[in-house]
Amino acid sequence: MARITKLDQLVINELLGHGVFTTTPLPAATQISRAAISELKKPSVQQRLSYYFKNMFGATPENFQENLFFMIGKEELSPEVVHVLLATVKTIINEPELQSNLEDRAIPTQKIVRQVHSEVTELDERELLRCIDVLFVKRFGLFTPDRLEEGTENVPAEIDDYWEIHPNFNEFAQNLIDFLTNEQTQPVLSDVQKVNRVLLTEQFMSPKTTPQLWPVLVAHKEAIAEQWTQGGRFVLEVGDQYALLLDQQRQPSVAKPYLAALVVAHQLGAGVAANDLTGLIKTVTAELFPGFTIQPSQVKAALLENDLMRAQDDYWVPTPIVARFAVTQDEESKEGAKS
Structure with missing residues (x-):
């Protein structure tokens, strides 16, 4: 090669x-x-x-027309998410402010969300906001967030004031729709390819989470690690009971929900009953950030998105990754993280 x-x-x-x-x-x-x-x-x-x-x-x-698409595993879209995607595309294409070739392509976030909500009524506006953000900001990079001046503690961190729309949105969106509607054949995968797909979509493996593929990873860990190294971005770390795909481009988060999630993860111990997790989150956030309201759902999302906990029976238990992190608090900001 x-x-x-x-x-x-x-x-x-x-x-x-x-x-x-x-x-x-x-x-x-x-x-x-x-x-x-x-x-x-x-x-x-x-x-x-x-x-x-x-x-x-x-x-x-x-x-598709010189645009490349690659989606596997969790990257594939559910019917509900496809509905949001199509409604958002329709909203942007029909947006009067974008009909002319103006340099200013910033559209109020709330305007887009409300228009999409008129078609996707099964989700509330907050759920739609998160879904659109995941699709068009984080995944496809077609929207660029444009926030107000920072420093306003009362403005939720996930709310953007405007989204700057990619100038080639219409062409790109059509190619994306063509890709999604193109019938995909399921390839026959080798065991190593199955391992790589799990690592890409989960960034984490262990004997408990993937018992069938774990022996494959252990047997071929040097070759698999070399494959990821060739890409110049990811490093595969394999321990006795876990494998972690480290993204060298990912900056450590200093967002309050993430910092709270680290503390909660350390307090899960041998496991916390699913019904007790919200109470634990509220206790931790109140201690870390007195006077500042953080929704438990934000902290739970951070726990799951960063692979800090997993479900086991009716309990939430920490993953081996948690041991790699420590949370420190200083006297003034009450927040900080190091790994």
């Missing part, structure tokens, strides 16, 4: 991180991004990338 280059890594990690790579550069695109887009036109580069993905995951990115 030809050696993966730095430009290859940029494409690979965009696809692994967001599921998409667009070959239309934005005005603010970096020189290396433009170089990667140019390189991708070469058949040799396309073949090298296809081999990398096929070898690791048993599937190659789909190409």
